[in-house]
Amino acid sequence: MNNSRAHRVWRKARAALVQLRRLPAWAHRRRRAAAAHLFRGVCYGIGTALVGTLTLWLQNRT
Secondary structure (H helix, E strand, C coil), X not given: CCCCHHHHHHHHHHHHHHHHHXXXXXXXXXXXXXXXXHHHHHHHHHHHXXXXXXXXXXXXXX
16 A cells, blocks of 8 residues: 555545535535525624614614
8 A cells, every 4th residue: 555645645635626526516405504594694684783773873862
C-alpha cells in the first residue's frame, strides 16, 4: 500500500471532490427544510422590524 504524503493528499482531494459532487443532490433533498427556515427567518425579521418601528413611534409620540 502506498502511504506517501502525495498519495494521502490525493486521496483527501478525491474525497473532497466526491463530496462536492454529492452536494447538489443533498441540497435538493433538503430544499423544503431550507425554505421553511428561510421563511421563518424572514417572518422573524419582519416582526422585529414592526415591533421596533412601533416602539420608536410610541416613544416619539409621548
